[in-house]
Amino acid sequence: MSITQESFHPRLNVKKVGRDSFLVENFLLAEGDVDEAAETLASVDQQVQYLARDDPRMQFRIYGKSVQLPRDKAVYGEVVVDEEKKERIEPFYKYAKDTPRVESWDFEDSVFKRMAEQVFVRGGRQVCNHLVVNQYRSGDDYIGDHRDKDETFVPGSSVMTISLGAERTLRLKKFKGRKIGKTKSLLLKPGSLFVLGPKTNAKWKHSIPKSKRVLGRRVSLTFRSIAARRTTSTIQ
Numbered sequence: 635m636s637i638t639q640e641s642f643h644p645r646l647n648v649k650k651v652g653r654d655s656f657l658v659e660n661f662l663l664a665e666g667d668v669d670e671a672a673e674t675l676a677s678v679d680q681q682v683q684y685l686a687r688d689d690p691r692m693q694f695r696i697y698g699k700s701v702q703l704p705r706d707k708a709v710y711g712e713v714v715v716d717e718e719k720k721e722r723i724e725p726f727y728k729y730a731k732d733t734p735r736v737e738s739w740d741f742e743d744s745v746f747k748r749m750a751e752q753v754f755v756r757g758g759r760q761v762c763n764h765l766v767v768n769q770y771r772s773g774d775d776y777i778g779d780h781r782d783k784d785e786t787f788v789p790g791s792s793v794m795t796i797s798l799g800a801e802r803t804l805r806l807k808k809f810k811g812r813k814i815g816k817t818k819s820l821l822l823k824p825g826s827l828f829v830l831g832p833k834t835n836a837k838w839k840h841s842i843p844k845s846k847r848v849l850g851r852r853v854s855l856t857f858r859s860i861a862a863r864r865t866t867s868t869i870q
């Protein structure tokens with residue numbers, strides 16, 4: 635199931651970043667009057683509903699202290715509703731004690747579902763069922779060094795992130811125990827796709843660090859293929 639350089643559509647300019655990681659700068663089209671990245675961002679802005687930063691499910695812990703999430707976040711994906719049993723079944727990306735629920739991306743003109751389809755068609759033929767939208771309002775917003783917790787991923791699947799809005803740097807750091815080894819920096823331009831393969835995720839941490847040089851807001855769409863499911867009641 636792992637993605638290779640050849641998995642991508644031939645018109646795409648695919649750069650190898652690591653053993654199984656790639657950067658595709660022209661994933662969304664920018665030709666003549668078409669600016670697919672800007673159009674996609676406008677649709678995301680219309681359709682997305684971010685969770686409040688002070689929502690308890692958005693808190694994370696640093697050295698035992700509860701801290702507010704330093705960005706906006708929303709979670710979408712393939713949700714199946716069983717009206718008779720009053721149950722909803724969603725892909726379960728287990729990364730926190732209180733993982734927020736997945737909102738269905740199955741609605742009219744859904745940009746989330748459309749982009750998931752494009753990841754399959756133009757990208758690595760990987761069916762993704764889960765999306766995290768992250769909004770970095772300015773260079774002060776960030777995501778710290780982390781590895782994706784892959785216990786509930788489809789084995790061997792990659793994580794695919796489309797970037798929209800302002801350019802930001804993605805930093806990859808190889809850790810030897812607590813010591814930082816090699817580092818790599820990639821400029822994530824609007825319309826690009828970053829593919830993080832399972833081998834790279836196992837050996838390297840990634841982050842979007844704070845930056846004083848960033849002009850404006852960035853929104854990222856991170857698609858994953860999740861094998862686990864969580865069943866909850868439709869009665870809230």
Ligand SMILES: O=C(O)CCC(=O)C(=O)O
Nearest residue numbers: 766768777795842854856
């Ligand atoms: O915004 C990005 O490009 C990175 C997002 C990310 O690392 C994550 O959601 O785990």
